Amino acid sequence: MPGDDGYFDERVAERYDEGEPEMFDPAVVDPAVDFLVELAGEGRALELGIGTGRIALPLAQRGVPVHGIELSKAMVARLRAKPGGEDIGVTIGDFATTTVDGTFSVVYLVFNTIMNLTTQAAQVACFRNVAAHLEPGGRFVIEVGVPGLQLLPPGETIRAFHVSETRWGFDEYDVANQGLTSHHFVTVDGRLERHSVPFRYAWPSELDLMAELAAMRLRERWSGWKREPFTSDSDKHVSVWEKAAV
Numbered sequence: 001m002p003g004d005d006g007y008f009d010e011r012v013a014e015r016y017d018e019g020e021p022e023m024f025d026p027a028v029v030d031p032a033v034d035f036l037v038e039l040a041g042e043g044r045a046l047e048l049g050i051g052t053g054r055i056a057l058p059l060a061q062r063g064v065p066v067h068g069i070e071l072s073k074a075m076v077a078r079l080r081a082k083p084g085g086e087d088i089g090v091t092i093g094d095f096a097t098t099t100v101d102g103t104f105s106v107v108y109l110v111f112n113t114i115m116n117l118t119t120q121a122a123q124v125a126c127f128r129n130v131a132a133h134l135e136p137g138g139r140f141v142i143e144v145g146v147p148g149l150q151l152l153p154p155g156e157t158i159r160a161f162h163v164s165e166t167r168w169g170f171d172e173y174d175v176a177n178q179g180l181t182s183h184h185f186v187t188v189d190g191r192l193e194r195h196s197v198p199f200r201y202a203w204p205s206e207l208d209l210m211a212e213l214a215a216m217r218l219r220e221r222w223s224g225w226k227r228e229p230f231t232s233d234s235d236k237h238v239s240v241w242e243k244a245a246v
């Protein structure tokens, strides 16, 4: 069972940046930052699950004031150790319910992190919490995978998502409960370590309904940060909901 830091504890935090280096590639990070800079305008940005600052640090370097909410003190310690990391305010807590002072022009939740909330009630609470932090006309951005059920043959529950010489990843589906556990196996100093994280997946339309419940409306949906079209073949989406301007 996870401790106070949740599933991103010291053991995970110490290897987070090296674990999936492709996610730190400027080719991946820069389009997300460009997208968020545009939505932030002259306002502030709030990142839910800020982690080690993969997106927050370059966004702040582009002149956008960024605040974060994060459960894991171990992840925040890595953010703090990076250049500029001390200048980003972080509130420790659960982003479904934790509040911070002030309002924001954009709140964002990237890299599948909405799925870390493993109940529908918690995901709905998160949308409501976001709406409470947005200024009128403000935007909520989510980057998350489309549930990979089309890739799951009938009767199967396991699908590999990464296989390499040193790292293996398998998603285990619990379709009846919209549950998904990602099992990560990695070799460290010749030993195999396992780390499993539970998720709740949701179709884009369910997220739209959560937005409606929080008085937000879908404004944009793309399959990537460069505004690539979202189609039946897309394996992820970048969605933007807007809080009504009063």
Ligand SMILES: C[S@@+](CC[C@H](N)C(=O)[O-])C[C@H]1O[C@@H](n2cnc3c(N)ncnc32)[C@H](O)[C@@H]1O
Residues within 6 Å of the ligand: 005, 006, 007, 008, 048, 049, 050, 051, 052, 053, 054, 055, 069, 070, 071, 072, 075, 093, 094, 095, 096, 110, 111, 113, 116, 117
């Ligand atoms: C996949 S990492 C993403 C980190 C960062 N946003 C990035 O893009 O690299 C998910 C992060 O969300 C945090 N997290 C997960 N569930 C959370 C919750 N309910 N409240 C606050 N933080 C949470 C984890 O501790 C972790 O740092």
